[in-house]
């Protein structure tokens with residue numbers, strides 16, 4: 001198996017503002033395999049953009065190690081980092097304006113990064129045309145941005161990001177300003193590019209629903225990876241013999257290299273887990289139990305007055321999610 005395209009080890013990012021220090025990444029570990037289309041999700045302020053900026057070579061971490069496409073980013077000179085940003089990674093942002101020049105047409109926009117990289121005109125034109133065909137805008141090449149819809153502009157932006165043939169595409173909330181149907185076309189394009197050119201795609205989103213569109217979703221909480229959701233697509237036959245796709249999601253809690261795991265806040269609240277827990281070993285795994293009488297520091301009450309207390313069966317099935325092997329996934333129809 002080839003080396004992962006992204007390896008982040010114990011990444012720390014501290015922003016210093018006057019007297020205040022903000023700890024944005026708190027020893028984050030992440031591995032992304034070559035050819036994956038995966039997502040990073042997390043609430044606002046969890047550290048997603050800080051991580052993207054580090055992986056994209058736009059910012060340097062305070063500590064830790066980051067290797068992308070075999071290059072140790074912390075060891076690169078400014079000149080090498082510039083080359084890395086232009087040729088190894090491509091960026092797509094939520095605000096399309098960040099990727100596009102408004103007074104150029106679609107084709108000229110895609111050619112611009114190649115022009116700056118010194119690519120010959122015939123080669124530029126051929127690749128720009130191919131990319132615009134692939135993103136479904138072959139007949140809109142001469143259109144300026146104002147003549148394109150938001151979704152179409154984002155498709156031009158994707159073509160621009162791929163102009164210098166990067167191995168890795170980083171997309172920060174690429175569908176944040178689009179309706180769900182248009183967003184789906186963007187995800188379809190990511191998959192098409194992945195299949196055609198083998199490009200690895202990392203998408204950042206605050207929306208956990210993105211896991212429907214990618215095979216792996218890594219959740220970040222408080223500057224560290226917390227859970228990983230894997231999607232499996234299973235084809236089943238309906239009564240009328242028509243095929244139906246079902247998406248199964250399996251959520252795992254991630255352990256860091258030292259064996260630490262983050263217990264989701266909702267579980268801590270539900271089971272009144274405080275500062276310490278009891279680990280109970282079973283023949284097929286480990287159960288985490290609250291310490292009786294332990295003071296719970298989380299703010300929410302145990303259960304809603306109107307809701308019945310959790311049943312034992314419910315507790316067992318939820319705890320199963322912590323087990324790395326043979327845990328049952330939640331299934332969901334497409």
Ligand SMILES: Nc1ncnc2c1ncn2[C@@H]1O[C@H](COP(=O)(O)OP(=O)(O)OP(=O)(O)O)[C@@H](O)[C@H]1O
Pocket residue numbers: 015016017022023024042043044045046047048049050051206
């Ligand atoms: N340039 C900066 N200077 C100071 N603090 C920053 C800076 N950039 C981010 N932060 C802080 O670092 C933390 C993580 O921010 P980051 O933007 O990485 O999170 P995020 O998950 O991308 O959030 P959002 O979804 O809102 O964009 C936040 O507390 C944020 O306020």
